[in-house]
Amino acid sequence: MSDQQFYHALKVDKDLCYGCTHCMNVCPTDAIRIRDGVASIRKNWCVDCGECMKACPVDAFYVEQDDFEKIFNYKHRVAILPSVFIGQFSKHIKECDIIDVLKGLGFTHVVPAEATVDVINESMLEGLKSDRDKPMISAFCPSIVRLIQVRFPGLVNNIIPVKPPIDSTALYYRELLQEEGKSFDEIGVFYVTPCASKIATVKSPVGDEMSNVDGVINMDFLYNKVYHVLKTRSETTDVCQETVPYLSPKGLNWSLTDGEASHMAGRCLAIDEIHNVISFLEKVENDEIINVDFLELRACDESCAGGVLLTENRFLTVERLKNRADRIASSGKYVLNISDSHKQLIRDNIDVGSIEPRSMMVLDEDMGIALKKMERVRRMMCYLPGIDCGACGAPSCESLAKDIVRKESHLSNCVFVQRMMEKTKKLDPQHSIRIIEKTWGKDRLEKDCKKKGAKNESF
Structure with missing residues (x-):
């Protein structure tokens, strides 16, 4: 088993924490203890699911993130933007206006995080045909991958070793900019994260030495900045400054519950909220679940729409994204032209390295x-x-x-x-x-x- 410690983004403000045990009682991996009257996190047990942050009555838990000013260390500043960011805004706010504000804040390029889901989906379908153990499990949610490592180590070989969209999209867009003549060292790629676990996976990616993402921006922080500008603005943008590839309905729904499972083959199930996932994986581990080909498992209720760093109500976010997907599907007006060479680049770099078991249950290696x-x-x-x-x-x-x-x-x-x-x-x-x-x-x-x-x- 790996001796490397997990990086985790969740931290405790000891000046605010008063040791109420709410966090300790909801932690799915028993990673929290109370010592000297405050919560203490065991680094190798924490999976950054954010349950502690949601349960804390005094907001003593916070997410360690990159300073927004870090983006200005680069000449070309790329925002990798998840669909749930757009889903937090009312349908009356145009996507063009949101992108325009993001550029006004300092980004030079904005690209949807789910831009590469079609290539990822193809690779996952190929993986489903392999002789790996069934049911095969998506690697989309970093908290779930880490949960399996520490609590269900016997199921690590069930994880499809295909990278989630964050990394593939970052790789793809960085390559596009380099082909335009932009220097690698002058390109900064930043992911706008809806949760703590995706910060952790950028800082300490499972199965890889490093990520294609240079930094992470707290979605709550960025949403409030964009919302404030839009609220005080009198004019709207008719046309985007730069053509941004519209996501397909599949891309828009990919980060929501059933976003992956609905595009996989065989008998597929989608389970969200980490305690529900644990209950289900216990049945899988005990061979109580049979004849299931694929599991889409997400730590948050309503998947990424329920991330701890989202400001808007998760159910409204889901409704807005699904309505948008339906409108785009009926219009057919979505374009994303990833060339064959770029698709091959993504495929060549899509595999996750070895995912090692790291059981917290083991009392001794002997x-x-x-x-x-x-x-x-x-x-x-x-x-x-x-x-x-x-x-x-x-x-x-x-x-x-x-x-x-x-x-x-x-x-x-x-x-x-x-x-x-x-x-x-x-x-x-x-x-x-x-x-x-x-x-x-x-x-x-x-x-x-x-x-x-x-x-x-x-x-």
Whole structure:
């Protein structure tokens, strides 16, 4: 298994976090612990799904992103724009106006992220014919790829090793600009991301050494900038400054739920929202799901329309994109002329490198030692109450038991065990207080009327 740590974009503002455990309880990979009264993320377990960010009542989680000013390090500044960015705007706002504002903010070129989906779809269909394990799983969502690596490592060979549109489109457009005589070093390609996981996959791509994307821009940040300009603008643009290839209906819907599955062969299923995905993958792992050829799995509810960095309501975004796709389909007015040579370039660089299992469940690399440690976990569970209250700073009693076996925690971290140890004189009450303070902070048990929900709430 790979020893390289995952890069993850989600960070915790320790000045805002007060250790409420909301994030810990929703994390699908048990990556969060409470230490010294604040949330702590285990880097190799986090898959950047953003569930913690959505659950946090005080916005203590944030996404580490590139400074927007970074785009000005390049003469030619390309925005790789996902369809869900356009889908956040009302149908009364023209795409040309959005693109015009983006160029006014500093981009010299704007290209749809899904511009290469037809080539990607062809490669995925070819992959479906291979002898890889079924059901085959899309590599579109970085959080799902990482989820499989850390929680379902036995399914890594089911992932179709075809890069998602971000990388292929960046490669394609960079090549176009170079053919126009623009220097490679003067071209900066920036992806406008709807989620944290796509930041992580640019910074630390799974299966590859580096990405074709030079930086990532927070979609929430950019949407608000564009919206503010459009709101204060009196005039609209009749014609785009530069011809932007219209996406086909397939391209517009690709990042939405069923966007891939509807264009694959055989029996295909589309599942969104990471906890739904986990429930389904457990059935796949246990051979309860049979005769399925392809799975489109997305971490967010409504797929990319539900990304944590989107501002607009996800259901409205989906409706707008589907309506737009229907209008384009009925008009037939969409053009995207990718030459045969460019298609071949994309195909030649479309394969993802080796996707390695990185199981967080493994207690030791040596199977014999791992089995002995698992037996210790089972013995520990005999003493723990099994109510998963989270008061120990771990999401469940089993998680605490495993932390103990990993020598990252102690049995006395359980408040119920503490009481029993105090009762039998095996633990001094003052030491018990120190244990609680180590998890929840020294002032946590002091009277504080300013905390959330209290009389003088300050959050």
